[in-house]
Amino acid sequence: MIRRLFIANRGEIALRVARTAQRLGMTAILGASQGDAASLPAMLADEVALVGPAPSAQSYLDVDAVIAAAIAARADAIHPGYGFLSENARFAKAAADAGIIFVGPDISSLEAMGDKLMARAVGQAAGLPVVPGGEAATPEEALTRARETGFPVLLKAVAGGGGKGMKRVEREEELIPMIAMAMAEAQASFGDPRVYVERFIASGRHVEVQVLGDGEAAIHLGTRDCSIQRRFQKLVEEAPAPMLPNATRSGLEQAAVALAKSLHYKGAGTVEFLVDAKTGDFYFLEMNARIQVEHPVTEAITGVDLVEQQLLVAGGARLSMDQDAIRARGHAIEVRINAEDPEADFRPSPGTVTRAAWPAGPGIRVDSHIASGGMIPPYYDSLMGKLIVWGEDRHAAVARLACALNTLSIEGVASTAPLHRRIAADPRFVAGGVDTRFLEGL
Structure with a gap:
């Protein structure tokens, strides 16, 4: 214990x-x-x-x-x-x-999933499709890879996460300077300059599957959609992922469980995919071998405390539920309230929060460490809190989100709250199923 x-x-x-x-x-x-x-x-x-x-x-x-x-x-x-x-x-x-x-998971799982090239290989061995691409040890090799996959491409840090060391390259003449930037950023952020090249899928949706394992059994807790991003960092997440064909949803869930079982995975993990919104095809991206920022939306629709499950499995317990016990209900949406200025290219806004009035009420959850008078230091990530709403269906959840954002008040520092109000009112978001280019048209 x-x-x-x-x-x-x-x-x-x-x-x-x-x-x-x-x-x-x-x-x-x-x-x-x-x-x-x-x-x-x-x-x-x-x-x-x-x-x-x-x-x-x-x-x-x-x-x-x-x-x-x-x-x-x-x-x-x-x-x-x-x-x-x-x-x-x-x-x-x-x-x-x-x-x-x-x-958390065993060291072998951390090693396999912490290196994105190794993760691709493990995913392929488990039968998961991956985005065409491969390692680019030198600028010349990157150019060869990019020509093979076709432009535009994404450069990704092998040891990366959070959008660091990731660059989108539209044309061949941009590749050499961009790969130098990606390698330098990867070295500075992760102590590892390696990058790889992937085909960029323009109509891609970022969809992930929450899994739980105890080293023997593994189950999924459904999908999440995390397509609304800035600089490849998530801003809005919802569960379940809206407007997915049943075959695609089932394929994603089965693939995630297959990967978890192949790793004899222990604890909570997230298997991330890119879904081509035009074709419904999906590709394995990576597995986050930890709890995710967006885990509350899965908790909201399943009633499962994911941190509790982490702690119980770490203490030696077997999973207390099987797949048939997971019954999702309703729809949940989370928005990240960051101390950033969306009107100034999301520039961080450290300082004192003179007023923090978080919404409350039925179907509303706030995970935050910030209250009035709280400090936003310049040393860390700018996340101040997460606003999570639940509704009987997605229409109700979107309406509740809009109301909650209208009562949210953050003063003293700039925040992403005004941007989230615009997102919640945007007809494309209200309809659901947006892709990763959503912010470009907002």
Whole structure:
């Protein structure tokens, strides 16, 4: 059993994990940087352990510092949240070497899915289709790959995530300078300059499947649509993915479970796909071997606490449900409220939040670590919170989202809330099934 849980993260996900841990009778220990020592998660955790100075490279990303803090706190287990060290195989191994349970998949799964080229190979071996492309170790090799797949293409960091090290290239003459930028960004963000080339599918929808596994059994909890993005980072997510043909939806779910079973996957994971909106064909992109930012929409339609399932499986339990037990109901939508200025190319807006009035009411959930007077530091991701709404059907969920956004008030820093109000009112979004180019026409 896990009795003392060390949370190696910050912000809303740290608070989210702490609440479930406390409900399960665990002591929630927050591993916080000095910049987060007075944060709302620190106030609500049972204990706080400092992991280093405010900059993430000296705290949340420092494997040795986080493990030392967890040992000193007498933790039984570490929950890494998302981002930071959540998919870092070295971190998982360091925890195991210290006798601490890593709340996540086995090291072999982290290694396989943490390298996108390896993930492509594993996906293909499990029978999943992949987007045409391949590794580009040199600019010359990238040019050869791009000519084979045809322009436009996407350059992607092998060790990447969150849109970093990812570039869209429209024409051949743009490729060489863009690949140099992608390699430099990948090196700076992940310490790995490798990139690969993929065909760009213009009418693509970003659809993913939530899976749970215990190392033997694996099930899915349906689809999510995450197509509304800026710089390849998600802004809006909904479950289930709207306007998918039944055959496509079933194919996605079966493919996700097949991959999880091939990995003997443990815990919560997300299998991400690109769906061609014109043909219905789908392609495996990657597997996120962790909890996702957008997990609440799946919780809203299934009633399953995904963090609870992570903790139970990490503690040695088998899955408490089979596929037939999953019964989705209604529709849920999540919007990410970031401290960014959409009118200034999404420039970050750190500072003091002088007013934070979050909506409340039936069918409304807010996951946030920010209240009036809260600080948005310049060191971390700009996410302030997530607004999640549920309705009996998608029409009801969209209407509830519009009402909730109209009551949301964030002052003192710029936020993406005005953009989300425009999205919620856009006829294309109301109709459903938009692709990844949606923001280009907003």
